[in-house]
Amino acid sequence: MHPAPSVILFSTLSGLGFGLLAFLGLGMPGPTGWVAFVFFAIAYLLAVGGLIASTFHLGHPERALKAFSQWRSSWLSREGICAVGALIIMAIYGAGLVFFGTRWGVLGVIGAALSIGTVFTTAMIYTQMKTVPRWHNFTTPTMFLSICIAGGALLAGQISFAIPLLVLAGAAQIAHWVLGDTALAKSGTTIATATGLGARGDVRAFEPPHTGTNYLLKEFVYVIGRKHAFKLRVIAIVLMVGLPxxxxxxxxxxxxxxxAVISHLIGVFAARWLFFAQAEHVVGLYYGKR
Structure with missing residues (x-):
């Protein structure tokens, strides 16, 4: 799929921001006063900055508020509700630390849960898409959550947690790549199954559906060479996990x-670019791109 910068910024920055908020909510670290203010300012800049970046990919940003009403069926709606809930509760929790030097533990735990829940719902927006087999498996939420928590531990200065969590995040990312490389083939989706003509023999397109480009080709069909993808994977894993x-x-x-934080962030950017660039939407089969 087309690796839109706005979505890459959103999923990278907000994941890191909510990961930091989760650790702050659990009291790791437990700063007060101006030190707490700095920690929360960084977390909110990342989380809110990422959420704002996501709106640039919306066709009609003015309709974004309507998404909150579809929580029964939409992971996007659940993401919005979790994000707002986490930001509000963590703001109250942070105010206690900054202005009163008091940690309201219950609020912190609830805010931490909602912060992690926000990243989970973001991951599920992609995981639910059967039309993108590379995303439609358990490695997608595992990868999103492990990178979020590892990044949060790194930003929070929790070294004893960050080291094993970075290893876990690297393993989850590699697993996502390995399983994803064969996902389209294993899904059994071909032009024959799509047309229902498989029983008549080999099915192939007589000619391309369009002589020029269109919306589907721009948004859902993006091809990156294997050699370039491999190089970017190495760069991503080295910067995201190895160097830190x-x-x-x-x-x-x-x-x-x-x-270490800067290196991790750049590595996640590279991995997240590949997450979208290598996502083979099945519509590409009709254009001879898969």
Whole structure:
């Protein structure tokens, strides 16, 4: 699919922001006063900044509020509700730490749960799509959640948690790639099954449906060469997991810790670009692109 910058920014930044909010809600760390203000400011800039970026991919941003009414059937609606709930509750929880030096533990736990829930609902928006076999499996929410929690631990300075969580995130990302590479073939979806003509023999398109491009080709058919994809995977996993692990194991100082966060963020950007660029929508079968 077309790797839109707005969606890549959204899924990367908001995941990191909500991951940090989750750790703050659990009291890891448990700062107060101005230190707490800085932590919450960073978390909100990432989470809210990512959510704002997502609206740039909407055809009609002015209708975004209507999505909240479809929570019974829409993961997008559930995502919005979880996000708003998490931001409101964590704002109240953060106010207690910043202005009163008090940790309201129950609110923190609820806010942490909603923060993780927001990332889960985001992942489920993609996981539910049967038309994209690469996404339609358990590795998608596993990958989203593990990267969110690992990034949150890294930003929160929880080194003892960040090290194993980064390893887990790397394993989840690699598993998503490995299973995804064969997902389209294993789904059994072909032009023969789509037309119902498979029993008559081999089915192939006589000629392309269009002589030029169209909306479907722009949004749902994006082809990246295997050689380039492999290079980007290596870059993504090294920057997202490898370099941060080396830094944390050698010297988890504040300056190097900041470098680890930047490296992790760039790596997640690369991995998330591939997440969209390598997603083979089945509509590509009709255009001879798969």
């Amino acid at each position: 692990l080396v830094i944390l194991l050698i010297s988890p100082s504040h300056i190097l810790g900041g470098l």
